[in-house]
Amino acid sequence: MEFSRRSRLRLEDEFNEDAALEGLICHNVALYLLPPMVDLAIEDFETLALERLKVLRILEQATAKNVKIGSDEGRESILNEMNHAELKAYARLCSGNRNTDLDMEARRRDYVSHFILRFAYCRSEELRRWFVTREMELFRLKFSGLSSQDVADFIEDFDMDYTPLTADERAEVKEGLYDSTGYQTVSQIDTMDFYKVPFTDVLDLVRGQRCYLKEGYAYVSAGDFVSVIGNKHQELLEEGLQAHLRLLPELENDERFASLLKGLHTSYTGKDYTIAKNGEVPIESLDQLSKKSFPLCMRMCHDTLRSTHHHRHGGRMQYGLFLKGIGVTLEDSLRFWREEFTRGTVALDKFEKDYAYNIRHNYGKEGSRVNYTPYSCMKIIMSSVGPTDTHGCPFKIWDPSVLQTKLGSYGLGAAHAEEIAGFVSKGHYQVACSKYFEVSHGLPLEEGINHPNQYFELSQIKMGARAAPAKPKPTPSRRPVNHNGTASQQDETMLDTQDTEALNEDDDDELWQLMENKESGAEPKPVKQQQNGHVPEKVELEGIKPLNGAVAAALHWEDDEDFDVSQMETE
Template sequence: MEFSRRSRLRPEAQFGMDSVLDWLIPHNVALYAIPPMVDLSITELQSLALERLKVLRILEQATNKNLKLSSDEGRETVFNEMNHAGLKHYVRLCQGNHSKDQDLAARRKDYLSHFILRFAYCGTEELRRWFITREMELFRLKFAGLSPQDVKDFVMKYEMGYSPLTAEQKSEIKDGLYDSTIYHSVMQIESMDFYKVRFTDVLDLVRGRRCYLRAGFAYVCASDFVSIIANKHQQLLEDGLQAHLRLLPEVENDERFAMILKELHTSYTGKDYRVSKTGQIPIESLDQLSKKSYPLCMRYCHDTLRSKHHMKHGGRMQYGLFLKAIGVTMEDSLRFWREEFTRGTVTLEKFEKEHAYNIRHNYGKEGSRINYAAYNCMKIITTNVSPQDTHGCPFKIWEPSVLKTKLSSFGLSAAHAEEVVGFASRGHYQIACGKYFEISHNTKLEEGITHPNQYFDLSQITVGARAPKVKPQNQNRRTFGSQDTSLASVRSTQQDTTTMNADDDTELWELMESNEKEAKEGIKHESLLLKQPEPAGSTQAKKPTSEWGDDEDFDVSQVEMDQN
């Protein structure tokens, strides 16, 4: 595989001609037998690799949740996750075989991304095992969407040498088929295609008594034909990874490609959290929010800082970027860390000299002025920590007994704490975090936890403090769901209706403009007050962090309304 600085966007330019593309990838279910010879830019290579990695991680999460990918429920859950992640082309490949332009484009992405990831996952036995497991799940997911005719096309286009039994051959063994294929009715069996294969090729079907055995051969229905192909596909994957391993030293001569491969397995593939777009969070609310909406890793950081008034660099980076992403301003962040550290052993002069610069740097106001993103779960999990550190993933670094005690102190029952600890003990740290969320919020998660700020956002939506995003309705006829947050204060005065008539519309918009005008005047007045020096002993001065009220509930929606 060769890499150039410029990407050729058209598939025919990548492969030379459409006929070559059709020959190399003749079906939506690919076997990845022949490596592609194409030119790719580094940018496109990285994009393709991360897209496929998203797919494989979605499958991993579904499997860890004990979802059966062969069931309608499991398939629907996975497809919803893929669509939500912008991976509709992969969903298309899992819904039968077609030859439209969209299918050809999807096949190209699927094929190229597979071979890119082979280089990233051929290095160790652990990586190879993970990659093969996930790829086999994707293969079975795609194959399960094929119709009997699609299966015939698959066998024919890959020249596998199998052909369905003729009506005469089927009639000779029909009694055996009826007796051994208990999952289908007689009528279904008569209309289904069956294939004759060596029984050693389908030992899983033999073990599950899902095929008819006769004279050393197994007669397999089309819906179970995946068992035959899966064994061959897995062997292709294993051989292919070994071949890529031999090529790896040569490929890694390109430093850019080597860096991508090194970081790919731990790359974050979810939403990018840099600065909150939902409004500012006052630091006086952090104590309450930490109990309500923080994931365990951030709650431990917050509690430790509030009790010890000090935190090492790793913890400051992990927690500081999290605070920035939930909506804490740089000014409030400086005040928060200053008041905490100076309550400990750090003098004000030392704080300004050693710590204030780093906080401004995280907000992109110093140094290279990079707007740093908050740490994702994968980065936190893979970070090395010492016993004195407060950062890292508690589900990974804490002993089961310590974790169980901490969860119990947060209000989880013994049974619930044991359930969460069970996931963590088996290495499913993000699943454990998701289960902790479900138990503490008494709800069911529709997506896996991949980022602390995602956890915070979902928590705020669940407790009703932050409304989920709603797609705007028709511009000419505004609905309550499409109004700005500033209309929330007048919702309670409306009757149970979904749309507004012309009079209501005018009245509401006049009210909204009035509210916005008052808010702007209030902000202007407040800014003038802030410029004036406050008298000594003024009761209007901001409270130090030591005087925050833990028992005062805090509603993020009110802050967001104030911002508008």
């Protein structure tokens, strides 16, 4: 299959950055054939990466719940979640093809962010597989929102050698189209465009009996045209990741990018729960709250503390920061942990000497005075848990039989416990947690669970104990990023960077080192102070270079010269 960019990419000898990017984003459904030549400030690099990662995680959770991405119901569900997460630019791209200023801004964000994530996801086979799967889901979601005219525009924009059947050609195969397109009404079929392609290009449609076959050709509706190019698009993604892998060492010479890219997949992209914003929570209410509003990981921590009166360092960090995030004050936190530990084997003077300092440290009152962030789901899931540890994600670390027994003891029926265990068996721990929330509260969730403090906040809102937060109003600090590193005036594509956590979730390195030294009896080592883990402001990133010389040369092709995407090999 060949695509050409014709005059859209015909540039003068003096390179024009704006014209190059405009030529690449001619349609809301992008094929990412050529890398963009843009300059980005490093904070914009991070913002765009996090924004796209949010989208891909929404798709991952939807797929885990068996949501059919191409169906009207599935599309509506996913787009609602995108809008709820302030990802209106991507929701717009998945709602047909238009050429407004908002669409152009959304395309810029989409195109540049795709190539940023290639650098983050090219480093291992597992990451590449995850990225390609998610990007193909996004591709299908975008395509499912196209009208017949949008599909025709897509074919024209990428100069594909496909044309809709003429009236005479349709008449010859009309009965076959009716018989093979039973999921559509006759009136719908009569108004749809169909394309004649080799049947080997759409084997998935052949298997699903979603096309008419005649003499080695398949007759494919505009709605199913995504299958015609889907396989080739996937090949291009896989080849592009391999090419980026070869470029990665050069980019990672800069430690800022190395740290940012390595931590991206496990980074938290939601609301910042470092400081409680909904008042104080008295420790006297924790027993009651743990039964209804705590996620399973924190209920596990609470029950363990109440029964054993002790936690190892990992448990104290996981649970202590969660309590801080829901509104437990420093004074109450000290009292809570003091009462529990001194009921066990820890003497009062030992608690004050060995443990109180660390609690004050969590609240930013000791050491480097960093106000530590409560752990996200991903951080908890990825944490190492030893046999004597009391932290971690129970959906991941508990044996399935133990999990189902525990869920039953918490009042869940056998069918629901089995359903949750089914998600766990497939590695969908956050989906299992979301289902646990829905069953426990008897209410559906409009968003997936990504943070224990999010779980608590949503629970309190559902129970009427807290008011739902108002949607943030646009402010100058939340302007969307344009492709040239400047701010756009389009409010609809804004990303709330104030509600995102830094990519580097290593704020607690100092405290971990202190505790490891204390437990091992070693002398403390000096720890480099950090300034809240954020990358430096306004550090310019050099233009993202083309993948190879052949790709760079493609920017100077003449009007009617085609290029074969299969030739995009690295030199």
